[in-house]
Amino acid sequence: MEEKDLDRLRHQMPELDVITPLLFGGNKSVVFGDKKFSGSTQGVNPDYAQVSAPQMFYGRYINEMDVRQQRKVCVIGKQIYKNLFPSGGDPCGKSVRVDSTYYMVIGVDYRSGNGINFGGRADETITLPQSVLRSAYNRGKAVDIIATTGKPGVVMSSIAQRMRETVARAHSIDPTDEKGIMVFNTEVLFQMLDNLFKGVNFLIWLVGIGTLLAGAIGVSNIMMVTVKERTTEI
Known part of the structure; x- marks a missing residue:
């Protein structure tokens, strides 16, 4: 270029x-x-x-x-x-x-x-x-x-192909050749990371719910055993 x-x-x-x-x-x-x-x-x-x-x-x-x-x-x-x-x-x-x-x-x-x-x-x-x-x-x-940045409100992934075409045509490169003119969109990477963190948060939420349920079941079992023991004594 x-x-x-x-x-x-x-x-x-x-x-x-x-x-x-x-x-x-x-x-x-x-x-x-x-x-x-x-x-x-x-x-x-x-x-x-x-x-x-x-x-x-x-x-x-x-x-x-x-x-x-x-x-x-x-x-x-x-x-x-x-x-x-x-x-x-x-x-x-x-x-x-x-x-x-x-x-x-x-x-x-x-x-x-x-x-x-x-x-x-x-x-x-x-x-x-x-x-x-x-x-x-x-x-x-x-x-x-x-290196480029978009104006406020612009989704870079929606204009990435036009950017490639603009530069490619000036150099007689096929605009569809992604290896001829490479476009690295950090927006895509950040979206992947965001999705990863959302998945991790969801997993943590599931583990937390599972821990609470396990604790509730454990307490319930202990109470049942205690009640049975006291019933026998009565």
Whole structure:
């Protein structure tokens, strides 16, 4: 995919709110002093924060000026921070080396890596302005992932096929080929998780009812035995 695909979606899919590119630079060694950590690199625009919801422990996220001026700045994940700065403290303003290029740390994203991840775990990722990553790794106008969110009230599963068709036709790909243009809808995943939790809650409810019934039967039996014993005594 390419940057033009973002414009196509903006013009043809008014239901979408955020439409932002995501680029990957691969796994790289991130170095600070004598400390080293292997993490994945990604390039983003500021509005990617509305999709990924970073949890900034220190500093800030990538902003528009970083992208426009191609500033050599980065946001590091939690595990990178813990390994490069084991004594803790605010790392913002310090420079780390990725390959042969130095980037100033402007923030620490403290998300865990257990959620939905693209291109690597969130806590092991170093995030750069997408314009900087393009230049550093000769990515040209390429886009690896187009991340989107729907406007309020929009059901993403109802427009997923139209999104695929919009991009596929521009690249002479069969719009019905789900492997040609892959659409990953987190809404479906969340629905599955919601159904799973509903099933677990229902199971807990059944176990609770069964426990109460077993307790009631047990108490009833004890009372019957006690009554019989007292009847004999009388």
